[in-house]
Amino acid sequence: xxxxxxxxxxxxxxxxxxxxxxxxxxxxxxxxxxxxxxxxxxxxxxxxxxxxxxxxxxxxxxxxxxxxxxxxxxxxxxxxxxxxxxxxxxxxxxxxxxxxxxxxxxxxxxxxxxxxxxxxxxxxxxxxxxxxxxxxxxxxxxxxxxxxxxxxxxxxxxxxxxxxxxxxxxxxxxxxxxxxxxxxxxxxxxxxxxxxxxxxxxxxxxxxxxxxxxxxxxxxxxxxxxxxxxxxxxxxxxxxxxxxxxxxxxxxxxxxxxxxxxxxxxxxxxxxxxxxxxxxxxxxxxxxxxxxxxxxxxxxxxxxxxxxxxxxxxxxxxxxxxxxxxxxxxxxxxxxxxxxxxxxxxxxxxxxxxxxxxxxxxxxxxxxxxxxxxxxxxxxxxxxxxxxxxxxxxxxxxxxxxxxxxxxxxxxxxxxxxxxx
Amino acid sequence: xxxxxxxxxxxxxxxxxxxxxxxxxxxxxxxxxxxxxxxxxxxxxxxxxxxxxxxxxxxxxxxxxxxxxxxxxxxxxxxxxxxxxxxxxxxxxxxxxxxxxxxxxxxxxxxxxxxxxxxxxxxxxxxxxxxxxxxxxxxxxxxxxxxxxxxxxxxxxxxxxxxxxxxxxxxxxxxxxxxxxxxxxxxxxxxxxxxxxxxxxxxxxxxxxxxxxxxxxxxxxxxxxxxxxxxxxxxxxxxxxxxxxxxxxxxxxxxxxxxxxxxxxxxxxxxxxxxxxxxxxxxxxxxxxxxxxxxxxxxxxxxxxxxxxxxxxxxxxxxxxxxxxxxxxxxxxxxxxxxxxxxxxxxxxxxxxxxxxxxxxxxxxxxxxxxxxxxxxxxxxxxxxxxxxxxxxxxxxxxxxxxxxxxxxxxxxxxxxxxxx
Numbered sequence: 001x002x003x004x005x006x007x008x009x010x011x012x013x014x015x016x017x018x019x020x021x022x023x024x025x026x027x028x029x030x031x032x033x034x035x036x037x038x039x040x041x042x043x044x045x046x047x048x049x050x051x052x053x054x055x056x057x058x059x060x061x062x063x064x065x066x067x068x069x070x071x072x073x074x075x076x077x078x079x080x081x082x083x084x085x086x087x088x089x090x091x092x093x094x095x096x097x098x099x100x101x102x103x104x105x106x107x108x109x110x111x112x113x114x115x116x117x118x119x120x121x122x123x124x125x126x127x128x129x130x131x132x133x134x135x136x137x138x139x140x141x142x143x144x145x146x147x148x149x150x151x152x153x154x155x156x157x158x159x160x161x162x163x164x165x166x167x168x169x170x171x172x173x174x175x176x177x178x179x180x181x182x183x184x185x186x187x188x189x190x191x192x193x194x195x196x197x198x199x200x201x202x203x204x205x206x207x208x209x210x211x212x213x214x215x216x217x218x219x220x221x222x223x224x225x226x227x228x229x230x231x232x233x234x235x236x237x238x239x240x241x242x243x244x245x246x247x248x249x250x251x252x253x254x255x256x257x258x259x260x261x262x263x264x265x266x267x268x269x270x271x272x273x274x275x276x277x278x279x280x281x282x283x284x285x286x287x288x289x290x291x292x293x294x295x296x297x298x299x300x301x302x303x304x305x306x307x308x309x310x311x312x313x314x315x316x317x318x319x320x321x322x323x324x325x326x327x328x329x330x331x332x333x334x335x336x337x338x339x340x341x342x343x344x345x346x347x348x349x350x351x352x353x354x355x356x357x358x359x360x361x362x363x364x365x366x367x368x369x370x371x372x373x374x375x376x377x378x379x380x381x382x383x384x385x386x387x388x389x390x391x392x393x394x395x396x397x398x399x400x401x402x403x404x405x406x407x408x409x410x411x412x413x414x415x416x417x418x419x420x421x
Numbered sequence: 422x423x424x425x426x427x428x429x430x431x432x433x434x435x436x437x438x439x440x441x442x443x444x445x446x447x448x449x450x451x452x453x454x455x456x457x458x459x460x461x462x463x464x465x466x467x468x469x470x471x472x473x474x475x476x477x478x479x480x481x482x483x484x485x486x487x488x489x490x491x492x493x494x495x496x497x498x499x500x501x502x503x504x505x506x507x508x509x510x511x512x513x514x515x516x517x518x519x520x521x522x523x524x525x526x527x528x529x530x531x532x533x534x535x536x537x538x539x540x541x542x543x544x545x546x547x548x549x550x551x552x553x554x555x556x557x558x559x560x561x562x563x564x565x566x567x568x569x570x571x572x573x574x575x576x577x578x579x580x581x582x583x584x585x586x587x588x589x590x591x592x593x594x595x596x597x598x599x600x601x602x603x604x605x606x607x608x609x610x611x612x613x614x615x616x617x618x619x620x621x622x623x624x625x626x627x628x629x630x631x632x633x634x635x636x637x638x639x640x641x642x643x644x645x646x647x648x649x650x651x652x653x654x655x656x657x658x659x660x661x662x663x664x665x666x667x668x669x670x671x672x673x674x675x676x677x678x679x680x681x682x683x684x685x686x687x688x689x690x691x692x693x694x695x696x697x698x699x700x701x702x703x704x705x706x707x708x709x710x711x712x713x714x715x716x717x718x719x720x721x722x723x724x725x726x727x728x729x730x731x732x733x734x735x736x737x738x739x740x741x742x743x744x745x746x747x748x749x750x751x752x753x754x755x756x757x758x759x760x761x762x763x764x765x766x767x768x769x770x771x772x773x774x775x776x777x778x779x780x781x782x783x784x785x786x787x788x789x790x791x792x793x794x795x796x797x798x799x800x801x802x803x804x805x806x807x808x809x810x811x812x813x814x815x816x817x818x819x820x821x822x823x824x825x826x827x828x829x830x831x832x833x834x835x836x837x838x839x840x841x842x
Contacts, residue, residue: 016477053501056437058508065507068515069500072493079490080474086486087479094489098519099564143520 002167003035003125007135007157010044011174012231013077023084025172025235026130030090032239035125037164039135039157040081042073063108067137067147070109071097074134074153082132092130095120098139102156104146111146113138113155113218116163133160151212158215162222169219169226170246171211176230177247178203178210180413181265185401188414194248195263202356202390203266216249223251261366262357262411265404266390269351269397271301272324273383275316276331278342281308285339289315292334298323302352302385302392312342316383318394324348350382351400354392355407367391373410379403423588424456424546428556428578431465432595433652434498444505446593446656447551451511453660456546458585460556460578461502463494484529488558488568491530492518495555495574502553513551516541519560523577525567532567534559534576534639537584554581572633579636583643590640590647591667592632597651598668599624599631601834602686606822609835615669616684623777623811624687637670644672682787683778683832686825687811690772690818692722693745694804696737697752699763702729706760710736713755719744723773723806723813733763737804739815745769771803772821775813776828788812794831800824 006029008022022040030036050069054061078094085092100120104111124131135153138146148155154171161169176191178200183189195203197220204213210228219226229246279285286305293300302318319327324346331344360366370391374381379402383394395403408414427450429443443461451457471490475482499515506513521541525532545552556574559567569576575592582590597612599621604610616624618641625634631649640647650667700706707726714721723739740748745767752765781787791812795802800823804815816824829835 016474019478050497053437053497054504057440057501057505061504062507065500065503065515068503068517069497072496075493075496076471076474076490079486080478082486082489083475083482084478086483094486096489096566145517145520 001033001035003037003164004029005037005039005157005161005164005166005169007039007153007169007171008041008231009153009173010041010046012172013040013042013081014044016080019077019080019084020087021235022081022172022231023088023090025231026081026085027088027090028235028239030130036130037121037125037160037166038081038130038132039153039160040074040077040132041135041153042077046073046076064144067108067111067145070147071134071137071145074136078132078134082130085130085132090130091128092132093124094132094134096134097137097156098143098145100133102133102138102159104138104140104148106140106144106146108144108146110149111138111140112214113148113159116159118163121160121164148214151215154212154215155218158218158222158224158226161224161226162218167225169224171215171226171228172231173210173228174230174232175210175228176233176245177228179264181267181404181408185267186265186405186408186414189408190413190416192247192263194250196358197249197251198389199263199356199358200249202354202387203264219249220251225249261359262355262413263359264356265353265407265411265413266356267351267353267400267404269400270321271318271350271352271394272321272327272346272348273302273316273318273350273394274324274327274331274344274346275314276335276341276344277314278312279315280340281311281313286315288339289331289335290317292330293317293319293327296326296330298327298330302383302394304383304385318350318352318383321348349397350394351397351403352392352394353400353403353407354390355411356390358389360389360391369410370407373406374403377402377406422454422456424458424585425450426458426460426578426582426585426587426590428460428574428590428592429462429652430574430594431462431467433593434461434463434502435465440498440501440505441508442656443502443593443652444509444511446652447502447506448509448511449656449660451551457551458542458546458581458587459502459551459553460574460581461495461498461553462556462574463498467494467497485565488529488532488566491568492555492558492566495557499553499555503551506551506553511551512549513553514545515553515555517555518558518577519564519566521554523554523559523580525559525561525569527561527565527567529565529567531570532559532561533635534569534580537580539584542581542585569635572636575633575636576639579639579643579645579647582645582647583639588646590645592636592647592649593652594631594649595651595653596631596649597654597666598649600685602688602825602829606688607686607826607829607835610829611834611837613668613684615671617779618670618672619810620684620777620779621670623775623808624685640670641672646670682780683776683834684780685777686774686828686832686834687777688772688774688821688825690821691742692739692771692773692815693742693748693767693769694723694737694739694771694815695745695748695752695765695767696735697756697762697765698735699733700736701761702732702734707736709760710752710756711738713751714738714740714748717747717751719748719751723804723815725804725806739771739773739804742769770818771815772818772824773813773815774821774824774828775811776832777811779810781810781812790831791828794827795824798823798827 082092082094103115135156179189181189226249304316379399385392503513503515524536556577600610602610647670725737800820
């Protein structure tokens with residue numbers, strides 16, 4: 001008997017029929033003798049519907065009240081799923097985050113989980129019940145409802161799995177695992193049977209939206225064995241087949257991993273780049289530029305500063321495209337007055353393409369293969385940034401699909417490793 | 422400065438524009454220097470939508486899960502209203518029932534309030550905030566969400582007013598007060614400026630659906646000054662005019678009341694009558710008949726048993742029309758075998774019409790005027806039941822409108838008392 005946490009996304013919970021499918025899948029696992037905790041998202045569209053109502057009333061609604069409103073979507077889901085389970089003879093009980101409780105800080109709309117009390121859930125599991133817990137939400141130390149931000153149900157599920165020392169956390173989505181890249185762009189993209197935690201982290205942060213990045217961090221921190229798999233397979237598929245499907249996020253590099261140097265090509269088109277030219281090369285400059293950006297609550301992704309020439313340098317970074325104008329304003333209104341820099345320029349029409357792979361660490365030549373491939377396609381590289389297991393380049397956005405396809409092929413990702421299919 | 426509780430129904434909260442109107446009305450009261458607590462219902466249609474989803478999943482959904490689901494409607498409402506208040510510069514904070522907390526027993530879907538903690542609410546009021554509390558719901562002693570049943574938001578509002586020792590509880594509805602009868606049936610029906618608690622109780626239980634009956638009981642038990650008034654009047658109407666509008670539920674009979682013998686004509690068409698003929702006249706018979714009915718969770722309204730003749734009597738009662746068949750089955754399957762009674766007969770096509778008035782106590786001739794009026798219209802009376810302040814008759818249902826109009830006129834309800842208009 002194992003303790004398994006299931007997480008279902010909004011699409012899987014999107015109608016009465018789909019909720020019944022979720023219930024059948026949960027029942028199959030429960031009847032096989034496992035203890036099951038389920039963390040469902042709100043029915044698809046529901047959170048957006050609720051937040052749109054709030055936006056109609058106020059351009060910048062109070063975040064505490066937004067959480068009060070948004071948290072209801074998941075509360076409806078847990079109640080409906082518990083009823084669907086009882087309808088097919090499985091004893092079940094639902095809890096909102098505050099009932100468990102799932103404790104968080106008070107950062108409304110983007111709260112972080114601080115602790116989860118497992119006593120109540122464990123008592124129900126021991127009594128043979130399936131426990132259905134709201135994703136996406138918790139409660140602060142004085143009883144205010146908080147939410148974890150978009151995609152937060154993934155994080156809830158992994159956190160619940162960690163608190164309960166669950167044997168596995170199964171994240172059911174509308175894709176059947178993690179792919180070498182987006183199959184909509186590269187039809188030859190392959191599903192990975194396994195991906196390391198570090199790779200998954202890079203993929204998630206690079207815009208492969210299979211899992212919310214914080215859930216991956218949580219999985220890594222607490223060593224939660226997490227599997228991404230499809231909720232679109234028939235719920236009555238044999239348990240042993242289902243248990244081996246999808247993509248497993250692992251914490252060890254095994255031998256088979258050595259073969260694949262690059263695990264996937266990630267990309268996104270959500271960013272804009274900004275360059276402050278002719279910045280004096282002296283200590284504290286980076287802080288003087290990015291401090292006001294951070295104060296304005298603008299997240300920065302890539303940061304690039306090259307060796308200075310003649311006492312000045314160019315300082316570049318990328319922000320989310322929605323915050324591009326705001327970032328330019330901050331720089332022009334504040335930063336430029338305090339440092340004797342040159343022009344502030346930028347471009348929102350960029351994309352970022354990254355090669356990610358744990359094998360990169362021990363292999364030379366990855367960067368040169370990447371740059372040569374892009375060069376052969378006539379694609380100019382605007383910016384480069386690297387980490388231990390990834391190389392990212394910023395390109396003009398119209399080249400994104402072309403670059404992804406060329407790199408996917410160049411790194412041999414369209415062929416199974418070791419000749420396995 | 423007074424402490425005032427406002428309650429708004431689902432129609433008043435039914436759209437963004439209507440919520441904005443509610444906010445403007447609340448703001449007017451708040452700006453006049455009053456401390457304001459608001460108890461809104463779920464947006465109209467929302468509770469039905471949620472319960473319909475549950476019913477699709479299970480013919481008899483688990484009541485705990487139903488409450489989990491249904492409670493979200495009001496939680497959305499309080500968040501939206503707090504946001505709407507902030508949008509017009511009024512500081513506001515929302516609470517779900519469990520956050521106050523509003524403590525109840527564990528009778529899911531029909532819980533009763535046991536206590537309300539006022540500390541948190543009072544601190545917010547003292548800080549100048551409008552406090553918005555979910556109607557319809559509370560929390561039991563181990564943290565399960567409970568709901569108070571249909572119309573429970575009225576009860577929540579009055580209970581909150583009682584706990585806070587509020588100066589007044591204003592129930593905003595889609596009618597502008599309590600009428601001598603339904604204006605849709607009798608165009609001459611007049612709005613009552615005042616009605617006593619006892620009369621209101623009879624009117625509510627008799628199907629004048631202005632207020633939920635339990636809210637009236639609560640108002641009476643805790644002497645909460647409660648006013649029913651319209652949310653359809655412009656929210657910017659002068660405060661002193663609005664504060665005097667609607668119908669006030671009073672706890673004293675004042676002089677003006679002596680004038681009106683009958684305050685109103687109530688009616689409903691939701692009941693069915695059942696008669697067990699030739700029941701042996703011996704102790705315990707009433708219990709033997711109604712015990713199994715109560716065990717089947719069927720509510721009984723009128724109960725009539727006349728003096729026995731020749732050792733047997735006929736025992737009649739009324740139930741909700743939806744439970745008529747079930748009640749007949751209980752009697753035929755269970756009761757008839759244990760008591761040597763005659764036929765069980767019944768009729769779902771009945772109506773009940775009642776004259777209600779605190780003045781009835783000190784006036785003779787009310788009953789005879791009522792019976793004469795019905796007789797003059799050729800209406801046969803099937804059953805009669807009286808209390809200290811009301812006389813109810815059961816009639817064939819097709820006569821309902823005719824009877825109501827005739828009685829409204831006969832008791833002079835279409836003319837203002839004392840010649841006032």
